[in-house]
Amino acid sequence: MKLEKERISRELLSDKTKELWMAEDSLPPAKNPELSQSLRRQGNDLYVKVQTSVNELKQEEIYRLYSSSIAQAPPDSDDLALAYGNRSALLLLMKKYKECVGDIDRALKISKVDSYRIKLLCRKIECLTAQGLPGGKHLYSDAQALMSKVTEEDKDYCTLVKLMEKAKVSSRSHAKNEEIKSREDVVPKHMKILMQKERENPFDSVTIRQDKKYGRYLVAGRDLEAGEIVCVEKPYVKVVNANNAHMYCSHCLALSWATVPCDGCSLFMFCSDKCKAEAWERYHDVECGVAARIVPPGQLTLDTVYQLLTIKETVCGIREANGIGRLKAAIRQLDKAKGQCTRGFFKDNECKKVGFEALYTLCDNITQERLEIYIPKSVFILITLLKYTSLFGDDLKKEEFENIVKNEEILFVGALILKLYKINKLNCQTLPGHYTGACRKSKDTVQCHVQMCCQRGCGVVPINSLINHSCDPNVKNVVTSSQNFILYTLMPIKKDSQLFITYQQNFYDMIRYDRLTILQNGYNFLCDCPACLENWPTIKELLRMIQERPDVYRLMSSPKELSLLYIENELVRSILENPENAKPNQKTIQSLSRALAKAARQLKQPSVVLWKLKSSMHAVFEMLYIKT
Numbered sequence: 298m299k300l301e302k303e304r305i306s307r308e309l310l311s312d313k314t315k316e317l318w319m320a321e322d323s324l325p326p327a328k329n330p331e332l333s334q335s336l337r338r339q340g341n342d343l344y345v346k347v348q349t350s351v352n353e354l355k356q357e358e359i360y361r362l363y364s365s366s367i368a369q370a371p372p373d374s375d376d377l378a379l380a381y382g383n384r385s386a387l388l389l390l391m392k393k394y395k396e397c398v399g400d401i402d403r404a405l406k407i408s409k410v411d412s413y414r415i416k417l418l419c420r421k422i423e424c425l426t427a428q429g430l431p432g433g434k435h436l437y438s439d440a441q442a443l444m445s446k447v448t449e450e451d452k453d454y455c456t457l458v459k460l461m462e463k464a465k466v467s468s469r470s471h472a473k474n475e476e477i478k479s480r481e482d483v484v485p486k487h488m489k490i491l492m493q494k495e496r497e498n499p500f501d502s503v504t505i506r507q508d509k510k511y512g513r514y515l516v517a518g519r520d521l522e523a524g525e526i527v528c529v530e531k532p533y534v535k536v537v538n539a540n541n542a543h544m545y546c547s548h549c550l551a552l553s554w555a556t557v558p559c560d561g562c563s564l565f566m567f568c569s570d571k572c573k574a575e576a577w578e579r580y581h582d583v584e585c586g587v588a589a590r591i592v593p594p595g596q597l598t599l600d601t602v603y604q605l606l607t608i609k610e611t612v613c614g615i616r617e618a619n620g621i622g623r624l625k626a627a628i629r630q631l632d633k634a635k636g637q638c639t640r641g642f643f644k645d646n647e648c649k650k651v652g653f654e655a656l657y658t659l660c661d662n663i664t665q666e667r668l669e670i671y672i673p674k675s676v677f678i679l680i681t682l683l684k685y686t687s688l689f690g691d692d693l694k695k696e697e698f699e700n701i702v703k704n705e706e707i708l709f710v711g712a713l714i715l716k717l718y719k720i721n722k723l724n725c726q727t728l729p730g731h732y733t734g735a736c737r738k739s740k741d742t743v744q745c746h747v748q749m750c751c752q753r754g755c756g757v758v759p760i761n762s763l764i765n766h767s768c769d770p771n772v773k774n775v776v777t778s779s780q781n782f783i784l785y786t787l788m789p790i791k792k793d794s795q796l797f798i799t800y801q802q803n804f805y806d807m808i809r810y811d812r813l814t815i816l817q818n819g820y821n822f823l824c825d826c827p828a829c830l831e832n833w834p835t836i837k838e839l840l841r842m843i844q845e846r847p848d849v850y851r852l853m854s855s856p857k858e859l860s861l862l863y864i865e866n867e868l869v870r871s872i873l874e875n876p877e878n879a880k881p882n883q884k885t886i887q888s889l890s891r892a893l894a895k896a897a898r899q900l901k902q903p904s905v906v907l908w909k910l911k912s913s914m915h916a917v918f919e920m921l922y923i924k925t
Contacts, residue, residue, distance in 0.1 A: 298713065301716050302709070305672070308672050317676075318683075318684070327563055328563060333369035334376060336369065340363045341383060344386070360384065363383050366380040368564075388555070396554040412447055416453075419464040433467060436464075440464060486883040490526060494526045494783075495529045499651070501518065502527050503518050511795070516793050520790070522890050528760060530782045532756025533653070533758070534757070538755075540597055541752070547565035549780070552753075556568060557573060562589060580612040584612065588605060591605060591608070604678060606721045608682070622706075640658050659720045660762070661722075674718070675714045689706065724758075728752060728755060765796075767798070769797070769804055773918075775918045775923060778923070803828075828903075836905070847859075855900040857899045861900065869912075879916075893907075
């Protein structure tokens with residue numbers, strides 16, 4: 298990290314950095330009761346209008362308002378109890394009974410107001426009744442005891458009487474849970490294969506190679522069939538999309554309809570107290586103090602995501618190594634081994650757990666222009682960590698600025714932040730939201746991505762990051778709901794052949810000029826794959842050619858292209874044209890695999906048949922695994 302250290306050292310000596318160090322903290326308090334109340338009122342107004350509606354988007358908007366109100370409410374406050382209660386009413390409307398009960402229980406732990414507790418208990422009875430669960434009679438007795446304290450002068454008295462009458466009926470009429478002898482669920486074959494791959498060494502099927510042209514890359518360790526799972530990998534760390542933080546856990550990124558807030562900040566929420574505690578222990582105790590300074594309200598961009606990733610990775614790396622000094626020594630060894638293609642992933646020829654060292658060795662080849670932007674931002678992160686967290690201990694906060702800029706530990710961490718910033722720019726991958734298809738807010742694909750609209754979050758997946766780009770890929774990823782990256786083959790791949798993935802769009806979907814522009818701007822290289830060198834037509838152009846100029850298409854394509862197009866149509870029609878009714882399984886993958894093996898032997902790109910078969914394989918993997 299010699300270059301990074303030199304540039305950080307120079308930036309630390311600037312007047313701007315000194316001003317940043319001396320500046321008073323102007324950040325408002327993390328929790329804002331007035332804003333919490335305002336958000337709750339907005340949610341209530343919208344709830345009144347649509348409580349009989351099944352409009353999913355409107356319900357999600359109300360959920361966002363109530364959850365944001367929860368995030369802004371001070372811990373154990375009446376505002377927090379009221380926000381939990383309001384959200385529980387929405388969850389009951391949405392028939393999310395388990396989550397509704399969770400919110401009710403949290404509100405009951407806080408609120409001491411008898412009339413409010415009666416409302417919550419009556420709602421809980423309704424939830425238990427809807428699920429056919431016992432416990433309603435006991436809850437009704439508790440509500441009766443509280444009701445005895447309420448007088449007729451109470452403004453909610455009439456409402457409470459009606460609720461109690463309804464609860465009384467519900468508490469007596471719950472359906473009994475009869476014991477049913479359940480047979481062991483049959484695990485589908487495709488899931489057995491996935492579970493086996495999760496247990497395997499990720500390098501059982503691939504090998505790392507290195508050369509001057511491609512840098513480090515992956516090759517097949519054996520012959521791979523189309524539709525074969527190569528490896529399963531989780532991101533080293535993940536960052537939730539702050540635009541959707543009310544809906545996804547900030548630690549595991551699971552979808553949650555009952556998120557609980559961080560006690561120290563209003564940016565992040567969690568799916569459970571367990572995830573909340575794990576996040577605090579691993580990184581959030583540091584992240585909590587600086588995230589709001591990195592992400593101004595309403596200004597989330599991909600660049601701020603890179604910054605948040607960098608903070609998490611820095612903290613995790615230091616703790617994984619048991620201190621800054623030990624991490625510094627480990628990185629010194631990694632830098633010495635720069636010529637070794639397996640550095641960071643293997644030690645003494647043994648595959649190690651993919652962690653910070655693997656992340657550190659990933660490509661960071663950004664443009665000089667981008668580097669000049671990242672240097673002051675890296676110093677901003679460094680100074681923010683120094684001033685507002687205990688990452689370096691508390692003594693350094695009292696030091697004179699002149700001593701700070703000479704401190705070796707600070708210089709090392711600053712250089713590391715810049716290094717990770719560059720790595721994240723090139724290797725960060727989007728984690729899709731729980732809904733599939735077009736943007737929920739009707740934005741185009743590029744807008745949705747750049748504005749962080751529908752995404753769940755982002756993360757860096759080290760093994761996947763070793764795969765080079767091609768506009769005609771032979772492997773692809775599908776991301777499960779538990780954020781497992783399943784890497785699978787789109788084509789048969791011979792042993793020692795390189796794996797290629799598409800970083801943005803493949804040649805079927807985008808013309809060459811646009812692809813090259815995106816790759817140059819985003820990844821700082823010009824693609825020289827066959828699709829770019831030969832300027833292959835897009836799928837729209839190919840299909841138009843078949844319709845309007847079949848003679849030209851026949852001359853351009855392989856002799857068996859049109860005959861195979863007719864034969865394989867039967868296999869792919871239900872998958873591509875009627876996916877809602879398609880019910881694929883492992884046999885579907887095997888059929889597509891055989892068809893792709895045949896097509897690979899007899900056809901050449903660009904080919905409509907290969908497009909249909911590869912698109913079908915991806916569609917099947919999404920259908921089978923995306924909800925997993």
